[in-house]
Amino acid sequence: MMDHAHDLACVREATDRLLTAVAELDNASLAEPSRLPGWSRGHVLAHLARNADALVNVLQGRPMYASAEARDADIARDAARPLEAQVADVRESADRFQAAGDAPADWSRTVELRNGVTDSASRVPFRRWAEVDLHHVDLGIGYELEDLPAEFLEREAAFLTQRFSGHPDVPATRVTDGTRVWTTGREGGTPGVTVTGRPADVVGWLAGRRAGTALTVDGGELPKLPPL
Template sequence: MMDHAHDLASVHDATERLLRAVAALDNAAVTQASRLPGWTHGHVLAHLARNADALVNVLEGRPMYVSGAAREADIERDAPRPLNVQLDDVRESAVRFQEASTAPGDRSRTVELRNGVTDRAERLPFRRWVEVELHHVDLGIGYELEDLPADFTEREIRFLVARFAGHQDVPTTRLATDDGRTWTTGGGAPGDPAAVEGTAAELLGWLAGRRDGSGLTVTSGTLPALPPL
């Protein structure tokens, strides 16, 4: 069940956490490596700002990005900017997203994202929440998967479990947390079923491509190699 107001408030809170953390860095941090291959902190921050504007485009009936090449070019253009400029851009683009998300309209309508992906307009705040939380972790500046809000972690696990359900490259895989929650994903590829256990943070890290699964316990079969998101 979507709670649009809750998700927008959560996006705001997550953005404020990120802005406070980044504001404590020095200007040289912009060009330092993030945890994402080939991306500096500046690339991550530029992506977050441009993603907010891209979701505004979606909400207002325009293509999310002009093209994949234009998306990449915008990030490369904006990545080297000074820290104060990056912070202002993330903050101001976040305000634009909040305003577009609260504008009158049919939130049950179908909207188109990248690469032909569609969703309901009411789900975009959650998608933005995912961007802010996971990319805060990707910065590698002290915010870890274990620090994510518990309700966010569980919802993102459910989202990714659904995304990989029936995927042609993922055999049936049962996931369990150490406190007894369970999910099943995959099922589209031949092979013995797998079962893995771990903390919610470790499961999310593996599903989201942020950890290699070495923190999980494989109790049956073999840990599948998940396709990129």
């Protein structure tokens, strides 16, 4: 089982980094495009706040979101708020998530996320860590994939290769950062494609943040990955 207490501490650190960086922005910069198509920086911050509350729902046995439409509507509603309101919401929702994480619980239990996805409760804090740190990068305000903690890059590569493992549209693939090796894609047979790159470039490709042009591919073409 994962160390949820350690991951909760990492979430706090990642949230503090994000809030410190965002506090240097202004209202005009929040309205500018983020690196996510169709989303401003305000959309990203609104999503982070609502995701924290959604994961509280997960930990407390409620549906993550009322519906996909309600999730999107909440983000659209909150995206245009001024900086002060955005920062307060991200901070207060993060505090609610930490409180839910600190409550006594059976961390080995299975919880349900979006679209019928299930996971161990112990992995929810890591999922939140990924949300905070990757979306910090998505803001495009100076925090890059190369700035992500080494532990996070290693674990996120493992998490995402596991996520695509067995996917019928992804060829059997060997992924390595030069030190660690993961396999992903269709099951059955030896992976015919090997993808090699720096940890930041590997995670960037797996997470849909980079096209993979900095990666080395042997045995075929760089696999096209489905959206997360």
